Amino acid sequence: MSVLTASGVTVSVLTASVLTVSGHDVTMSAESGPETDAPRTDQARADRQPGFAAAQDRIESFEPQPPNWLKPARNRVIALPGGLLIWKFAVAVVGAAIVALGIVLVPLPGPGWAIVFLGLAVWATEFAWAQRTLGWARGILKSWTDWALRQSLFVRGLLALVGLAFLAGLALFGYWTFVR
Numbered sequence: 001m002s003v004l005t006a007s008g009v010t011v012s013v014l015t016a017s018v019l020t021v022s023g024h025d026v027t028m029s030a031e032s033g034p035e036t037d038a039p040r041t042d043q044a045r046a047d048r049q050p051g052f053a054a055a056q057d058r059i060e061s062f063e064p065q066p067p068n069w070l071k072p073a074r075n076r077v078i079a080l081p082g083g084l085l086i087w088k089f090a091v092a093v094v095g096a097a098i099v100a101l102g103i104v105l106v107p108l109p110g111p112g113w114a115i116v117f118l119g120l121a122v123w124a125t126e127f128a129w130a131q132r133t134l135g136w137a138r139g140i141l142k143s144w145t146d147w148a149l150r151q152s153l154f155v156r157g158l159l160a161l162v163g164l165a166f167l168a169g170l171a172l173f174g175y176w177t178f179v180r
Helices: 041-048 052-060 068-078 083-105 112-124 128-150 153-179
Strands: 002-006 009-013 018-021 024-029 033-036
Touching (some): 068 083, 112 128
Antiparallel strands (some): 002 009, 018 024, 024 033
């Protein structure tokens, strides 16, 4: 039996197929992988966070949702040998180009952030992480908009003036940096 202790975790090798990690026995078998008496992490997390199980189901059942006009082209490409990889690579490159353009345009007056979110929407047609990020960004935007609409007319006017002053400052900075 060998024992290793690091950062409060004790690992003991009892036999070639049984391992003890911090008091929990883990049995390894070639057919089924590790089996443990420790609570499953996802289940423990689902017990603490009620929405976690539903979110985990959405992640595991992610189905790409390209727009209807793009579905025939996607299906033709995917039918090719290695087509799914080609399609995902193309979506990644196009989305990255749009996001990069948006990031370049963010400090300038204009729709910089809208272009960044457009690139994220392109990625979200194929990638679950982008779909989650886009959902998070939409939630933040909705909560900000709801908060702003609950404010008095005076506060909304101040918010508009601050936004206009910020855009004017960016325009002046751009003028003095690039034109003058």
